[in-house]
Amino acid sequence: VQLPAxxxxxxxxxxxxxxADFKLSxxxxxxxxxxxxxxxxxxxxxxxxxxxxxxxxxxxxxDGRTGGVRDVPGVPRVNAxxxxxxxxxRDLPPRVNxxxxxxxxxxxxxxxxxxxxxxxxxxxxEYLDETAFTHGNLVEGDYYWRVSARSGWVQGxxxxxRRLSVEQDLEAPELELSPIxxxxxxxxxxxxxxxxxxxxxxxxxxxxVSADGTFxxxxxxxxxxxxxxxxxxxxxxxxxxxxxxxxxxxxASRSN
Numbered sequence: 236v237q238l239p240a241x242x243x244x245x246x247x248x249x250x251x252x253x254x255a256d257f258k259l260s261x262x263x264x265x266x267x268x269x270x271x272x273x274x275x276x277x278x279x280x281x282x283x284x285x286x287x288x289x290x291x292x293x294x295x296x297x298d299g300r301t302g303g304v305r306d307v308p309g310v311p312r313v314n315a316x317x318x319x320x321x322x323x324x325r326d327l328p329p330r331v332n333x334x335x336x337x338x339x340x341x342x343x344x345x346x347x348x349x350x351x352x353x354x355x356x357x358x359x360x361e362y363l364d365e366t367a368f369t370h371g372n373l374v375e376g377d378y379y380w381r382v383s384a385r386s387g388w389v390q391g392x393x394x395x396x397r398r399l400s401v402e403q404d405l406e407a408p409e410l411e412l413s414p415i416x417x418x419x420x421x422x423x424x425x426x427x428x429x430x431x432x433x434x435x436x437x438x439x440x441x442x443x444v445s446a447d448g449t450f451x452x453x454x455x456x457x458x459x460x461x462x463x464x465x466x467x468x469x470x471x472x473x474x475x476x477x478x479x480x481x482x483x484x485x486x487a488s489r490s491n
Contacts, residue, residue, distance in 0.1 A: 236269070239267055239295070240280055241299065242279055243259075243276045245257060245276050246274055248274050248275075255271070255275070256274060257269060257270060257272060257276065260390065262294070262388045264296075264297075265296075266294050266296045267294070267295050268295075269295075270292035271292065271307070273289050275289070278293060280295055285304060290307045291305065291307060292304070292305050293305070294387065306340075307391045308338050308341045308383075308385065308386045309384065309391060310391060310392050310393070311341075313395070314334040314336060316332075316397065317397065320397075322401050323401075323404040323471050324401070324402075324471055325472045329401065331370050333367065333380060334366065338384040338391070342385060343363060344362070344364075344365075345361070345383045346359060346381075347380065348370070348380045349379050350379070354381075358378075374401065377400050379397070379398055380396070404469070406473060407467075408429055408468070408473060409429055410427065410428075410475040410476070412425065412426075412427040412465060413425075413426045413427060415463070415479060418453065422453060422456075423454055423455075423456065424451055424454075425452045426450065426452075429448050429467040429475070430467065432469060433475075435467050437463065438452075439464075452465075461481045462480055464476065464477075
């Protein structure tokens with residue numbers, strides 16, 4: 236590889252035969268940085284010889300000056316979203332938080348988000364000082380993202396590519412009610428089932444939902460007809476409602 240002030244000869248890993256993996260970049264100050272992620276490189280710069288092995292880098296100025304061989308930053312640990320995660324929304328695109336771990340000696344991080352796994356259709360390419368980024372305008376579809384750390388002009392290897400699916404959800408949660416049962420004099424129990432991730436309200440009161448989606452509500456009667464209204468709301472705001480009209484021992488149900 237021809238550099239502005241020298242030549243780099245790349246070779247595979249002698250033990251495993253794995254091909255050389257590297258990144259060559261031209262920086263805003265017209266210097267060049269070559270980072271070796273696998274294999275090795277022999278670099279000659281105006282009579283000076285440098286040997287780079289995996290996870291080492293060298294920056295060369297336009298006139299041939301170098302700062303010596305440096306270590307490549309490590310790979311950031313991806314925290315969220317993990318691979319194949321689904322972000323759902325009802326009306327407005329969801330706010331998706333991209334988070335990763337801090338890397339020792341890293342000065343900033345490069346976040347890339349694309350609509351294809353080859354990162355040819357990139358929609359976000361940002362250098363960030365923080366270890367998090369929030370995107371609030373991802374339309375329905377599949378996305379791929381990766382992150383890398385940078386120290387000076389040296390950029391480390393990218394994290395494993397993660398896939399994120401954004402889906403619109405307009406379907407109301409499941410909501411089924413069982414007939415009201417008397418449990419004591421003047422005391423009754425209403426039970427039902429909904430989606431496990433839904434919130435349930437009976438007569439406006441929050442009711443605990445178990446891991447399998449079942450719930451129950453115990454109430455006392457008063458003279459006259461009573462409307463027992465049940466609502467289930469899923470995480471994106473879709474609502475299902477069901478009600479039972481209670482006339483003493485007579486029950487009439489209706490669903491919405």
